[in-house]
Amino acid sequence: MQLNVETLSLVNGCQALALALMLWFGTRGGSTHAINGLRLRAVALLLEGSADLILAFASKVSPIFVLLVGNTLNLSAQAVTIVALRMVLQRRLCWREAILLGIGGWLGVTYLSTAHPDYLLRVLWGSFFLACNCTLNIMALWGGCRKPDTRAQCLLMWTYVLSVALLVWRNIWLWAVPTPPPGIDTPALINTIYVLLFGIQPLFASVGFLLLYNEILQRGLHELARIDPLTGVINRLGLLEASEALVTRARNRREPIGVLLIDADHFKSINDRFGHDDGDRVLLELVANIRRMLRAGDLVGRVGGEEFLVLSPSVESSDLMALAERIRGAVERSSFFIAGQRCELTVSIGAAIADSDELDLMAARRRADIALYEAKRAGRNCVMTATP
Numbered sequence: 575m576q577l578n579v580e581t582l583s584l585v586n587g588c589q590a591l592a593l594a595l596m597l598w599f600g601t602r603g604g605s606t607h608a609i610n611g612l613r614l615r616a617v618a619l620l621l622e623g624s625a626d627l628i629l630a631f632a633s634k635v636s637p638i639f640v641l642l643v644g645n646t647l648n649l650s651a652q653a654v655t656i657v658a659l660r661m662v663l664q665r666r667l668c669w670r671e672a673i674l675l676g677i678g679g680w681l682g683v684t685y686l687s688t689a690h691p692d693y694l695l696r697v698l699w700g701s702f703f704l705a706c707n708c709t710l711n712i713m714a715l716w717g718g719c720r721k722p723d724t725r726a727q728c729l730l731m732w733t734y735v736l737s738v739a740l741l742v743w744r745n746i747w748l749w750a751v752p753t754p755p756p757g758i759d760t761p762a763l764i765n766t767i768y769v770l771l772f773g774i775q776p777l778f779a780s781v782g783f784l785l786l787y788n789e790i791l792q793r794g795l796h797e798l799a800r801i802d803p804l805t806g807v808i809n810r811l812g813l814l815e816a817s818e819a820l821v822t823r824a825r826n827r828r829e830p831i832g833v834l835l836i837d838a839d840h841f842k843s844i845n846d847r848f849g850h851d852d853g854d855r856v857l858l859e860l861v862a863n864i865r866r867m868l869r870a871g872d873l874v875g876r877v878g879g880e881e882f883l884v885l886s887p888s889v890e891s892s893d894l895m896a897l898a899e900r901i902r903g904a905v906e907r908s909s910f911f912i913a914g915q916r917c918e919l920t921v922s923i924g925a926a927i928a929d930s931d932e933l934d935l936m937a938a939r940r941r942a943d944i945a946l947y948e949a950k951r952a953g954r955n956c957v958m959t960a961t962p
């Protein structure tokens with residue numbers, strides 16, 4: 575089997591164009607940042623594929639056309655990819671950097687093709703700018719790679735790291751051999767290997783883009799299922815998962831966990847008086863007040879309409895009562911003005927302690943519930959603690 579540069583470029587070009595069409599039509603109708611990023615990646619593939627096809631038919635067109643148009647397409651594709659990746663990751667887009675790198679690369683390559691033709695210097699110049707493009711992509715992906723569940727992000731980052739390695743290897747080889755080939759379309763082992771590997775890169779990068787998109791989507795869904803959309807605190811499911819982790823840690827350290835059940839008093843009357851939308855705003859203020867009183871490591875979640883649960887690890891009963899009292903006082907002191915009218919809110923709180931040998935927080939939660947009921951019966955706006 576003969577693997578020459580023209581054949582490989584033809585295969586690479588067709589593959590990139592097919593990928594571009596799949597990405598473009600597969601993402602039609604969507605309009606999120608990430609989808610727009612994928613569509614921009616399809617544009618980059620279109621440019622890359624066109625550059626490959628020009629190389630595939632290099633013998634049929636003038637060499638200067640191959641050089642100038644081919645390199646313009648390739649450098650533009652790299653610049654577009656920088657922006658596309660950042661769109662998917664929802665980062666600053668770096669348009670300016672991408673355009674400057676594209677222009678810098680193009681000017682040097684054009685100069686070294688026309689005014690002062692020098693193949694080795696041209697490859698070195700082009701490779702430097704391609705490596706800078708890849709480095710920008712690596713930098714965009716690097717931060718996320720250190721977080722959990724970002725496997726696709728790491729895979730894509732390694733694709734770009736290997737691309738830089740390939741560029742470095744190509745230049746070292748070209749400068750090291752006594753008679754380097756005079757052009758990319760000259761039959762030579764180095765050209766074949768480079769075109770083969772650099773042609774596969776868009777395929778890997780595109781699969782990486784899709785995996786990354788999937789990963790971001792999964793993360794978003796995971797968050798959506800655990801965050802209360804109105805108040806931004808975790809919901810029942812989030813609390814359940816967080817409490818399992820808290821219980822395991824507390825049991826290992828043999829520490830108790832404090833549980834507070836906080837319920838807004840007469841909230842129905844606030845809704846009746848000001849309307850549901852302003853009632854929502856009052857709930858947001860309530861959550862802000864609770865959060866302000868918590869220590870680092872304490873958790874707050876929404877368990878129902880106007881009912882919130884606070885989990886406070888490693889607290890004694892007196893500390894928990896003090897925390898509950900601080901929350902109650904803060905809510906009582908805070909005043910909301912809605913449409914010029916003063917709206918007063920108070921909360922009733924039930925408190926309970928889960929000992930380190932309790933298997934889950936359900937029993938403590940039930941005790942806190944009973945204490946909350948007692949606080950409501952005692953006239954509201956007070957804290958009651960559960961008897962163990």
Ligand SMILES: Nc1nc2c(ncn2[C@@H]2O[C@H](COP(=O)(O)OP(=O)(O)OP(=O)(O)O)[C@@H](O)[C@H]2O)c(=O)[nH]1
Pocket residue numbers: 804837838839840841842843845849850851852853854857878879880950954
């Ligand atoms: N604005 C708004 N109201 C909510 C939300 N969720 C629940 N509510 C309201 O909260 C009120 C709860 O009413 P009740 O359970 O009777 O309790 P309450 O009026 O606070 O009285 P007590 O708890 O006995 O002091 C209802 O009117 C619900 O419609 C929400 O997300 N936004």
